[in-house]
Amino acid sequence: MSAQARPRPRRRRQPSAARNMTYVLLVLTVILSAFPIYWTFVVASSTNDIIADVPPPLTPGGHLQENVRAVFDNDSANFAKALVNTAIVSAVVSISVLVFSSLAGFAFAKMHFRGRNLALLLVIASLSIPMQLGVIPLYILMGKIGWNGDLKAVIVPFLVSAFGVFYMRQAISEAVPDELLDAGRIDGCGTLRLWANVVVPAVRPAAAVLGLFTFMMTWNDFLWPLVTLTPEDPTVQVSLATLASGYYQDYSLVLAGTALATVPLLVLFFVAGRQLIAGIMEGAVKG
Amino acid sequence: MSVTHRTPGGRRARGAPLTPRTAPYLLIAPFFVLFAIFGVFPLFYTGWVSLHDWDLISSGPHEFVGLENYRTLADDPDFRNAIVNTLGIFVLATVPQILIALGLAALLNQTLRARTFFRMGVLLPNVTSIAAVSIVFSQLFGREYGLVNYVLSLVGIDPVNWQAHKWSSWIAIATMVDWRWTGYNTLILLAAMQAIPSELYDAAKVDGATGFRAFRSVTVPMLRYTIMFVVVVATIGGIQLFAEPLLFDTSPASANGGAGREFQTIALYLYQTAFRSFDFGYAAAISWLLFLLVLLIAGLNALMVRRLGRGVR
Numbered sequence: 001m002s003a004q005a006r007p008r009p010r011r012r013r014q015p016s017a018a019r020n021m022t023y024v025l026l027v028l029t030v031i032l033s034a035f036p037i038y039w040t041f042v043v044a045s046s047t048n049d050i051i052a053d054v055p056p057p058l059t060p061g062g063h064l065q066e067n068v069r070a071v072f073d074n075d076s077a078n079f080a081k082a083l084v085n086t087a088i089v090s091a092v093v094s095i096s097v098l099v100f101s102s103l104a105g106f107a108f109a110k111m112h113f114r115g116r117n118l119a120l121l122l123v124i125a126s127l128s129i130p131m132q133l134g135v136i137p138l139y140i141l142m143g144k145i146g147w148n149g150d151l152k153a154v155i156v157p158f159l160v161s162a163f164g165v166f167y168m169r170q171a172i173s174e175a176v177p178d179e180l181l182d183a184g185r186i187d188g189c190g191t192l193r194l195w196a197n198v199v200v201p202a203v204r205p206a207a208a209v210l211g212l213f214t215f216m217m218t219w220n221d222f223l224w225p226l227v228t229l230t231p232e233d234p235t236v237q238v239s240l241a242t243l244a245s246g247y248y249q250d251y252s253l254v255l256a257g258t259a260l261a262t263v264p265l266l267v268l269f270f271v272a273g274r275q276l277i278a279g280i281m282e283g284a285v286k287g
Numbered sequence: 288m289s290v291t292h293r294t295p296g297g298r299r300a301r302g303a304p305l306t307p308r309t310a311p312y313l314l315i316a317p318f319f320v321l322f323a324i325f326g327v328f329p330l331f332y333t334g335w336v337s338l339h340d341w342d343l344i345s346s347g348p349h350e351f352v353g354l355e356n357y358r359t360l361a362d363d364p365d366f367r368n369a370i371v372n373t374l375g376i377f378v379l380a381t382v383p384q385i386l387i388a389l390g391l392a393a394l395l396n397q398t399l400r401a402r403t404f405f406r407m408g409v410l411l412p413n414v415t416s417i418a419a420v421s422i423v424f425s426q427l428f429g430r431e432y433g434l435v436n437y438v439l440s441l442v443g444i445d446p447v448n449w450q451a452h453k454w455s456s457w458i459a460i461a462t463m464v465d466w467r468w469t470g471y472n473t474l475i476l477l478a479a480m481q482a483i484p485s486e487l488y489d490a491a492k493v494d495g496a497t498g499f500r501a502f503r504s505v506t507v508p509m510l511r512y513t514i515m516f517v518v519v520v521a522t523i524g525g526i527q528l529f530a531e532p533l534l535f536d537t538s539p540a541s542a543n544g545g546a547g548r549e550f551q552t553i554a555l556y557l558y559q560t561a562f563r564s565f566d567f568g569y570a571a572a573i574s575w576l577l578f579l580l581v582l583l584i585a586g587l588n589a590l591m592v593r594r595l596g597r598g599v600r
Contacts, residue, residue, distance in 0.1 A: 030408030036423045052432045100317045107314035132527050133574050134329030157325035160318040191310040220416040222530045237418040244422050245539045258419040269414045273407045281478035
């Protein structure tokens with residue numbers, strides 16, 4: 001009761017010790033988050049001798065260039081090819097997921113048709129089934145059509161995504177007003193024109209998040225590419241596994257490769273991290 | 288209002304095959320066609336393969352063996368070991384992860400300076416690749432030159448051979464999982480925290496609950512569905528735990544998860560059976576069991592998503 005006598009300051013001002021503690025803990029967390037990445041660059045820019053020092057070095061050395069060159073020159077890793085392959089695969093998959101998800105999401109969000117609820121239920125049910133568990137039949141299937149070892153094997157099965165469809169359905173039902181669609185229809189727009197001229201512009205922010213997620217997930221995919229691709233024509237992650245398997249003691253080489261594989265993602269993260277965070281948090285509230 | 292409503296005069300879209308009746312089906316068709324081929328078909332084909340003696344080496348017909356693979360599986364000590372390892376790592380990873388994520392979310396759920404910086408800071412690990420994380424942490428946990436052992440030596444603890452024991456390898460792998468996922472889950476929990484109406488805290492305050500007590504008696508109960516959701520996602524992730532144990536091994540090519548299978552997870556055992564021993568029938572039996580398990584969890588998940596949706600809308 002006595003607290004109610006002076007209601008103003010109690011919500012806003014915390015004891016400053018607790019407040020400082022908050023910042024200390026958060027800064028520590030950020031340091032812990034960033035350290036392994038920082039460490040990757042420390043090792044990637046040092047020689048193996050320096051890493052073996054006690055105490056270990058905590059600042060980058062001057063050997064990044066030669067280590068990077070060693071990664072690209074490594075005969076079994078095929079790293080340059082892997083980078084190109086991964087860029088192609090991630091880009092194609094992301095664009096395709098965006099197109100197909102927004103088309104299907106459009107139908108689910110704004111059209112009534114028979115079987116809609118059942119179809120949507122199927123999408124939701126398949127959301128959490130990990131594709132990983134299907135690697136064996138997929139491998140047999142790819143063997144039959146001759147795609148094992150081919151980039152098609154890591155592209156085609158991922159051209160659509162249940163998560164994408166679900167996500168775009170949510171986004172479209174919120175961001176696209178029915179009146180706008182009606183107006184477009186009166187102007188004589190067909191379904192595809194409505195999609196291109198009304199739906200896509202309205203959900204651009206959500207689409208950016210989905211594209212980002214998909215790109216990162218594809219870039220990072222590990223098990224299936226490892227199974228189906230060969231070290232001669234790999235993705236980056238497969239190439240990393242080759243490096244790590246063959247040269248385990250050569251840390252500066254392996255971590256230089258790791259750093260190279262991570263840089264594109266870091267760049268994306270610093271450019272679009274805000275949107276990514278907004279996407280995760282909105283998705284969490286919507287469930 | 289919807290697209291299937293008659294347009295004025297029942298007019299059809301110009302020249303397109305997309306009439307209002309067929310349009311929705313054509314729009315969702317690409318998803319369902321690819322999903323059928325690469326999602327549903329493998330599901331059932333796995334079951335079919337699991338009933339055969341199916342190896343990749345002999346090219347003859349695969350002999351139908353009924354439930355033989357499943358019987359073998361029931362008595363397979365390596366499979367049991369893999370289950371124990373997966374569970375152990377899962378518990379070691381998930382419990383601290385959720386506690387830490389809850390704490391961090393509570394810290395972030397205040398008016399802070401540099402809000403975006405801190406949020407990006409916690410999410411940063413999540414954008415790195417699993418292979419990269421596994422490789423970097425394997426180096427950090429190295430016996431000879433690993434930074435972890437160096438730090439331990441500063442407080443007088445002898446170097447640990449992290450790969451050599453169950454407990455130590457589980458801790459190392461759980462650390463990798465937590466480093467990568469705690470921040471992500473923090474943001475999920477933070478979003479849910481922000482959706483809690485502030486009247487609840489006012490009411491709690493009237494009852495004398497502030498600070499940690501308010502956190503315990505208001506925040507945590509209000510987050511229970513979100514926490515369950517996070518646990519379910521972590522469970523499905525745990526079943527798939529693969530890259531970390533594979534690359535943590537000093538000889539990754541073996542897919543053995545340690546010289547004595549100290550940290551061989553179910554997914555790793557599955558991979559080894561299929562792509563090192565080439566025993567596809569047996570590996571398919573493992574897959575199928577996992578499928579059933581995941582379906583069960585997914586069903587639970589779907590139920591919860593619906594409940595959550597109802598609660599928030």
